[in-house]
Amino acid sequence: MERPADDLTARARIRDAAIRLFGERGIEGASIRDIAAEAGVSSGLVRHHFGSKEALREACDRYAKERMLQIGAELTQDHDLTGLDPLALHPVAFPLQLYIVRSMMDGSETATALFLEGVDAVEEWTTSFGINPKDRRGYAAALAAIKLSVFVFRDQVSKALGEDITTPAGYNRIGQALMEVFTIPLLTQEQVDNMRKQEK
Amino acid sequence: MERPADDLTARARIRDAAIRLFGERGIEGASIRDIAAEAGVSSGLVRHHFGSKEALREACDRYAKERMLQIGAELTQDHDLTGLDPLALHPVAFPLQLYIVRSMMDGSETATALFLEGVDAVEEWTTSFGINPKDRRGYAAALAAIKLSVFVFRDQVSKALGEDITTPAGYNRIGQALMEVFTIPLLTQEQVDNMRKQEK
DNA sequence: GGCTTGACTACACGATCGTGTAGTAGTTTG
DNA sequence: CAAACTACTACACGATCGTGTAGTCAAGCC
Numbered sequence: 001m002e003r004p005a006d007d008l009t010a011r012a013r014i015r016d017a018a019i020r021l022f023g024e025r026g027i028e029g030a031s032i033r034d035i036a037a038e039a040g041v042s043s044g045l046v047r048h049h050f051g052s053k054e055a056l057r058e059a060c061d062r063y064a065k066e067r068m069l070q071i072g073a074e075l076t077q078d079h080d081l082t083g084l085d086p087l088a089l090h091p092v093a094f095p096l097q098l099y100i101v102r103s104m105m106d107g108s109e110t111a112t113a114l115f116l117e118g119v120d121a122v123e124e125w126t127t128s129f130g131i132n133p134k135d136r137r138g139y140a141a142a143l144a145a146i147k148l149s150v151f152v153f154r155d156q157v158s159k160a161l162g163e164d165i166t167t168p169a170g171y172n173r174i175g176q177a178l179m180e181v182f183t184i185p186l187l188t189q190e191q192v193d194n195m196r197k198q199e200k
Numbered sequence: 201m202e203r204p205a206d207d208l209t210a211r212a213r214i215r216d217a218a219i220r221l222f223g224e225r226g227i228e229g230a231s232i233r234d235i236a237a238e239a240g241v242s243s244g245l246v247r248h249h250f251g252s253k254e255a256l257r258e259a260c261d262r263y264a265k266e267r268m269l270q271i272g273a274e275l276t277q278d279h280d281l282t283g284l285d286p287l288a289l290h291p292v293a294f295p296l297q298l299y300i301v302r303s304m305m306d307g308s309e310t311a312t313a314l315f316l317e318g319v320d321a322v323e324e325w326t327t328s329f330g331i332n333p334k335d336r337r338g339y340a341a342a343l344a345a346i347k348l349s350v351f352v353f354r355d356q357v358s359k360a361l362g363e364d365i366t367t368p369a370g371y372n373r374i375g376q377a378l379m380e381v382f383t384i385p386l387l388t389q390e391q392v393d394n395m396r397k398q399e400k
Numbered sequence: 401g402g403c404t405t406g407a408c409t410a411c412a413c414g415a416t417c418g419t420g421t422a423g424t425a426g427t428t429t430g
Numbered sequence: 431c432a433a434a435c436t437a438c439t440a441c442a443c444g445a446t447c448g449t450g451t452a453g454t455c456a457a458g459c460c
Contacts, residue, residue, distance in 0.1 A: 107355070176335065211437095
């Protein structure tokens with residue numbers, strides 16, 4: 001699965017470079033010339049293969065989505081909530097995830113669709129695991145957002161912990177901290193009901 | 201507190217416009233000319249008052265941080281976990297929060313410092329409320345990230361719910377869903393211990 | 401062999417970017 | 431009153447952006 005860069009076609013190298021740079025610097029922050037240089041080709045070739053920057057972005061969206069689902073399928077021996085989380089550390093998936101989140105924040109339809117599919121999956125998961133929140137859809141959406149949050153703020157969380165959470169040790173630590181969030185009830189049902197009254 | 205735009209000095213209008221546009225489009229996505237037009241001044245005046253785009257960004261960082269702390273102080277009659285959340289919907293705080301999150305993702309030191317202060321606050325809160333996770337710092341960092349997550353993915357969450365969560369009704373809904381996440385234990389302590397063994 | 405086709409490069413274009421410079425109008429200060 | 435200062439605009443600069451055009455080169459097909 002992991003091939004040296006020489007084995008990839010120029011088109012694939014351009015796409016991989018685009019996903020990496022778009023993910024790191026954002027869409028506006030990565031120029032076609034940067035991407036071409038990263039891929040070791042001329043900037044004209046980027047245009048030749050993808051037509052325009054926007055079309056390149058859409059191609060990256062499609063590829064990232066497809067690839068994430070594919071990698072996810074390979075890892076679904078664990079069917080619990082944490083089963084999807086190793087994705088974030090997967091050496092191939094890491095830049096993909098980074099790109100997708102960036103793409104979401106820039107309003108990509110494909111990336112947003114991936115989020116919605118994640119919400120669907122979490123929703124089904126709550127059903128099959130006998131979790132019955134009052135607002136199942138809302139609950140699933142909140143969980144989906146939470147799942148991405150540690151990834152989005154990885155730099156900030158790493159700084160807070162004094163430990164890089166993209167390393168196995170660091171990711172293990174924040175992963176277990178997240179487990180505790182889902183284990184320790186912060187509020188009693190009574191407290192929640194009281195708040196609900198106040199807000200009305 | 202809410203003054204018409206005419207009452208603000210040009211400097212303040214530039215700063216407010218910069219925070220709004222930087223927050224919406226990112227730092228690279230908002231040009232000085234855009235900001236100047238939004239503030240109703242010439243682009244040269246932006247440079248006159250702030251020196252450079254980077255200096256403008258730092259000024260926005262400082263102002264947004266100071267203002268958020270100030271607004272937060274005004275609202276701290278509620279001292280519970282949700283006490284800080286109404287910030288996200290506060291009409292003045294909304295663009296500030298949006299800007300700060302964007303600034304974080306672009307690697308701003310000031311914005312990251314604000315995150316770290318938030319982690320400190322949550323950490324103290326767990327102590328005073330008798331919550332004792334095995335990794336208190338990690339737990340606080342996870343909670344801080346979670347608190348921002350719904351805000352970061354507000355577009356995606358809104359789409360998942362079919363309801364704009366920046367409106368009072370929608371925010372109430374996702375807020376209560378988050379409450380349920382903190383109320384329903386997803387995992388038993390036993391399950392967590394089993395996972396911990398597997399990961400080692 | 402000639403001819404098409406696709407991968408690929410070099411280069412030039414207009415637009416837009418952040419920045420620099422020069423100058424005007426109004427107020428303050430000595 | 432004159433000098434100085436501040437807020438502000440107009441305009442030009444070099445760099446960089448996405449894009450467009452022309453052409454080279456090798457492989458496959460007739």
